[in-house]
Amino acid sequence: xxxxxxxxxxxxxxxxxxxxxxxxxxxxxxxxxxxxxxxxxxxxxxxxxxxxxxxxxxxxxxxxxxxxxxxxxxxxxxxxxxxxxxxxxxxxxxxxxxxxxxxxxxxxxxxxxx
Amino acid sequence: xxxxxxxxxxxxxxxxxxxxxxxxxxxxxxxxxxxxxxxxxxxxxxxxxxxxxxxxxxxxxxxxxxxxxxxxxxxxxxxxxxxxxxxxxxxxxxxxxxxxxxxxxxxxx
Numbered sequence: 707x708x709x710x711x712x713x714x715x716x717x718x719x720x721x722x723x724x725x726x727x728x729x730x731x732x733x734x735x736x737x738x739x740x741x742x743x744x745x746x747x748x749x750x751x752x753x754x755x756x757x758x759x760x761x762x763x764x765x766x767x768x769x770x771x772x773x774x775x776x777x778x779x780x781x782x783x784x785x786x787x788x789x790x791x792x793x794x795x796x797x798x799x800x801x802x803x804x805x806x807x808x809x810x811x812x813x814x815x816x817x818x819x820x
Numbered sequence: 821x822x823x824x825x826x827x828x829x830x831x832x833x834x835x836x837x838x839x840x841x842x843x844x845x846x847x848x849x850x851x852x853x854x855x856x857x858x859x860x861x862x863x864x865x866x867x868x869x870x871x872x873x874x875x876x877x878x879x880x881x882x883x884x885x886x887x888x889x890x891x892x893x894x895x896x897x898x899x900x901x902x903x904x905x906x907x908x909x910x911x912x913x914x915x916x917x918x919x920x921x922x923x924x925x926x927x928x929x
Contacts, residue, residue, distance in 0.1 A: 805912020
């Protein structure tokens, strides 16, 4: 079966702009989680969606938002980009929810803010 | 909130030497998962441990879950260059997986 697909793979944006990242989970998976990965901070949890509802949110500012569609595809949006937002953004899908079963990660979107 | 601590942060070993990474949670876990991320790649699931005191093996990798279900370890016997990468432990915390900071393994050949 197809894996988790994230688009785009690479992105360069200017400070102050906004960006939308997309994640298509494995077919049948209803939970999608988003993580920010930076060299010094590891995997930081952004939010988790299940059946179009945000069930949990990490400690990120309101500039970071997301949503999930009825087909379980998810998007995350970052507005008013800052240099510190440069990171690898990973999404992970799972069957029933994170922690209960294996999480499958996409290849990530590498965002560079200049 | 729940925290998952992982040590060491970094380890550089000679090929053929053993390697161990340790994971400690601030709370009791229903299960613990381990992931491996190759350089330039994304985390890939290795295993899930559920039972207190559980030990599982995958070839040269041995995973343990502590009796109190608050700590875990991953041991690699006779490391190879293919073992390089970052190893993460993760535990469930509400509707999210809480990851340790990871241990970066480098192997000198």
